[in-house]
Amino acid sequence: xxxxxxxxxxxxxxxPGGNDEAAYRQRARAWLEAxxxxxxxxDQVDFTAPSFDACRDWERRLHGAGLAGITWPTEYGGHxxxxxxxxxANEEIxxxxxxxxxxxxxxxxxxxxxxxxxxxxxxxxxxxxxxxxQEIWCQGxxxxxxxxxxxGLRTRAxxxxxxxxxxxxxxxxxxxxxxxxxxxxxRTGPAEHKHNSLTLFTVPLRQPGVTIQPIQxxxxxxxxxxxxxxGARVPPDGAVGEVNAGWRAAVSVLEIExxxxxxxxxxxxxxxxxHLLRVCRGDAALRTLLADRHYRQRLAATFADIEVLRRHVRxxxxxxxxxxxxxxxxxxxxxxxxxxxxxxxxxxxxxxxxAPVPASPEVAAARRRFEGAYLAARAETIYAGSSQVQxxxxxxxxxxxxxxx
Amino acid sequence: xEDLAPNEERTAFATAARRAMETCPRADGAAAARHLxxxxxxxxxxxxxVGGLGLGLADALPVxxxxxxxxxxxxxxxxxxxxxxxxxILPDAALALVGGEAVASIGWRGRLSAxxxxxxxxxxxSLGRVPMAEQARWLIAPVCLPGQETVAGIAVVDLLQARxxxxxxxGLDLERPAATLSFGAPVAAEIHLDNGGAWGxxxxxxxxxxxxxxxxxxxxxxxxxSEHVSxxxxxxxxxxxxxxxxxxxxxxxxxxxxxxxxxxxxxxxxDAAAPDAETARLVACAVAAxxxxxxxxxxxxxxxxxxFTWDLPLHRRLRRxxxxxxxxxxxAARAALAEQVLGQA
Numbered sequence: 001x002x003x004x005x006x007x008x009x010x011x012x013x014x015x016p017g018g019n020d021e022a023a024y025r026q027r028a029r030a031w032l033e034a035x036x037x038x039x040x041x042x043d044q045v046d047f048t049a050p051s052f053d054a055c056r057d058w059e060r061r062l063h064g065a066g067l068a069g070i071t072w073p074t075e076y077g078g079h080x081x082x083x084x085x086x087x088x089a090n091e092e093i094x095x096x097x098x099x100x101x102x103x104x105x106x107x108x109x110x111x112x113x114x115x116x117x118x119x120x121x122x123x124x125x126x127x128x129x130x131x132x133x134q135e136i137w138c139q140g141x142x143x144x145x146x147x148x149x150x151x152g153l154r155t156r157a158x159x160x161x162x163x164x165x166x167x168x169x170x171x172x173x174x175x176x177x178x179x180x181x182x183x184x185x186x187r188t189g190p191a192e193h194k195h196n197s198l199t200l201f202t203v204p205l206r207q208p209g210v211t212i213q214p215i216q217x218x219x220x221x222x223x224x225x226x227x228x229x230x231g232a233r234v235p236p237d238g239a240v241g242e243v244n245a246g247w248r249a250a251v252s253v254l255e256i257e258x259x260x261x262x263x264x265x266x267x268x269x270x271x272x273x274x275h276l277l278r279v280c281r282g283d284a285a286l287r288t289l290l291a292d293r294h295y296r297q298r299l300a301a302t303f304a305d306i307e308v309l310r311r312h313v314r315x316x317x318x319x320x321x322x323x324x325x326x327x328x329x330x331x332x333x334x335x336x337x338x339x340x341x342x343x344x345x346x347x348x349x350x351x352x353x354x355a356p357v358p359a360s361p362e363v364a365a366a367r368r369r370f371e372g373a374y375l376a377a378r379a380e381t382i383y384a385g386s387s388q389v390q391x392x393x394x395x396x397x398x399x400x401x402x403x404x405x
Numbered sequence: 406x407e408d409l410a411p412n413e414e415r416t417a418f419a420t421a422a423r424r425a426m427e428t429c430p431r432a433d434g435a436a437a438a439r440h441l442x443x444x445x446x447x448x449x450x451x452x453x454x455v456g457g458l459g460l461g462l463a464d465a466l467p468v469x470x471x472x473x474x475x476x477x478x479x480x481x482x483x484x485x486x487x488x489x490x491x492x493x494i495l496p497d498a499a500l501a502l503v504g505g506e507a508v509a510s511i512g513w514r515g516r517l518s519a520x521x522x523x524x525x526x527x528x529x530x531s532l533g534r535v536p537m538a539e540q541a542r543w544l545i546a547p548v549c550l551p552g553q554e555t556v557a558g559i560a561v562v563d564l565l566q567a568r569x570x571x572x573x574x575x576g577l578d579l580e581r582p583a584a585t586l587s588f589g590a591p592v593a594a595e596i597h598l599d600n601g602g603a604w605g606x607x608x609x610x611x612x613x614x615x616x617x618x619x620x621x622x623x624x625x626x627x628x629x630x631s632e633h634v635s636x637x638x639x640x641x642x643x644x645x646x647x648x649x650x651x652x653x654x655x656x657x658x659x660x661x662x663x664x665x666x667x668x669x670x671x672x673x674x675x676d677a678a679a680p681d682a683e684t685a686r687l688v689a690c691a692v693a694a695x696x697x698x699x700x701x702x703x704x705x706x707x708x709x710x711x712x713f714t715w716d717l718p719l720h721r722r723l724r725r726x727x728x729x730x731x732x733x734x735x736x737a738a739r740a741a742l743a744e745q746v747l748g749q750a
Contacts, residue, residue, distance in 0.1 A: 084406055290747050290750075296743035299743060300740070300742040303746045308663040308666065308667055311670055312662075315410070315666050317406070328662075335659060336659060390655075391656065392652075392655075395651035395654060395655045401634075401645050
C-alpha cells in the first residue's frame, strides 16, 4: 500500500455542465483520450496489462478528473452528480477498453452499502479513501458450503469486551491479496434465523487472525482467494447497519447497484466487436470470412445484442431518473450481457483461429485478447448471481410466478 | 435522455384504441373501419389536413401492439401508412381512410411496372401478400419505370376500377387473409415518382408496426402461458413449481423486453430522422422477429396438448406472427443489418 496522500478536489474535474449531455460526454471523452495510456487500451496492438499499482494510480486520477464517485455526495469525496453523468462517463470509459477497476467492490458495493446504511462516522472514515484509492476493499460473502445461498453462512462474529471476534472461512474473495479491508458477512445470531441473524462488518485484513490463500483460476491467474479468519478482530463500531438486520438493508441497496454498476460494459463490448472487425478487415484471409453468410448472421446478431444491452441499461437509468422502480433491470442486464458476451468471444475465437500463419502482430494481439476473454467469460455467467439465479429472480420477483412446492 | 417507456398520453391513446379493437366487428371490413375510425386511430399518422392526428411512429407502436394482442382482423398497419402517405397524392382517399369510409391495402411483395401513355399512367404486373385485398378499395404498391429495376415511386390503384385477378395466398394468418393480385392488362393508376422515397418510408415504417403487432400477439400468448402453468396442477403440484418452466418463461420475458425496448428506440429514432434510424429499425426487427416467434411457440409448448387445439387462440397468434415474419424475418433483418455494419458481402 502506498502512502501517497495527494488528493484531488472535485472542482479540478471536468465541468459537468448543465443538462447538456453531449457536452459532458465530449469533455469526458477528451480527458480520457488525452490521459489513458494507449498501451493500456485492450484493442491496441502493443497492449500491456498495467500493474496493480499503475491501475491504482490511474483510478485515483479518474476520480480527480471527476470520472469516478460521480453520484456520491461531495462531503464524502464524491462529485454529487446524477446517474445520467455516471452513465455517460462509464460509457466513455468502456469505449476505450481501459483497465478494469482494482477496487470495483468498494466502488460498486461496499461504498453504496455504507452510503445507504452506514453511520456518519463510517461514511467519513471510509468513502473518500475508496475514491482516492488509499484503501482497497474485498467482499467476504461466499463460503465453501454457501455460494449463492447466503442463508447457510457459518462464519461467526462474537461480541466481547474489545469488540468483535471473527471465526470462519470465506471463498471466492476477489482481490483479497491486494485489499486493506473486507466487508464481511457473518452470523451474529442463531443459524436457524437464516438471513435474520447476519451482520455486515468492516474487517481490517492486515492482521494476524487473517490468512489469505490464492485460488488459481482457469485463466491461469489468481484473482480470487480463500480467506481464513481465526480470531480476527473488529473494533466495537465495526458493524455496518443494525446487528442481525444489516443484510436485509444491504440487499435493497445492492438491487439498485446491480442495475447501475458497470455501465461501461456495453461500450467495452462494442470496443471488442469493433476490434475484431478491424483485425478481420486488415487480414486478407479473415476478410473473406466477413463475406460469409454464416459469419455475417452471427456478427449482425452480436451487433443487435450490444444494442439491446444498451437499451436495457439506458431504460434502467431513465426509470430511476423519472423516479420509477428498478424492476428486473439488474437481472436483465446481467443475464443478457453475460450470455451475449460468451457467444461473441466464441465467435471471435472461431474467426481468428482461421488466420494464416505466421499471424500478423495485429492478429496475434487480437488472439491474445480474445483467448483471454473467452476463458474469463466462463465466469461471467457464474459470478454476481449465476444465470440460473438471475432466471429465478426474473421468475420470482419480476413475473411473480407463484412459488408452491 | 431518451426514455423508452410510453408516456401517459401514449398509454391512454393505446388503451382507448385497444378498447375499440376489442369491440370491433370481426367479419366485415367496412364495418370495422367505421368502428375504428370513431376513436380517430385510423388517422393517427395522417396529416391534419385530411383529418389525421399527425402523430409519430412512437405513438403508433402501442396501437399496433394492441391490434396484435386482440387479433384484430383488419389491415390496420396498411391503413395507418396509406392515410399518412396519400394526403398529398390523393387527399380524398386519405380523407376516406381516416374517416373509416374506405379500406386500403399494400402490395408488400413484388412491384408494378408503370408506363406513361397518351391516356395517362398505366400499370401492369403482380403483387403478393396483399392483406385483405378483397375488402380494399385502394391499393398502394411500389412501381418501376420501363427498363429500370429500382423503385421509382408508388402507384395508387383504385381496385373498384382496376379489378385485378385475385388468388388467395397460402398464408398462415387467419384474421388477415392475403391474396396475390395480377394486373394482366394495363390499368389506370395514380403515380407518385420520388426516387422511391415514399415506398422506402412505407416499407420501413411497415416493418416496425408489423413488429409491434407481433409483440402484442406474443405478449398475449406469453401471458396466457404464464397463467396456465400458474393454475394447472400436475403430479400434485402447480406446473409452475417446476423450475424448468419458470426459467423458460423468464427467458421469453427477457427477450420480449429486449424487443420492446428496441422497437421503442427505433420508432423514436425514426420520428427524429436520426442518422442511425435505419440501423435501429433493423436491430428491432431482427430482435422482435426472433423473440416473438419463440415466445408464441413456447406458449403452445407450455399449454401441452391443449396448446395444439384449434379452440385456444395460441395458434392464431403464432400464425399471425409467422405471417408477419414471412415478409421480413430475423434472418433477413440480420442480413440487412450486416450490410449496414459490415458493408456489402
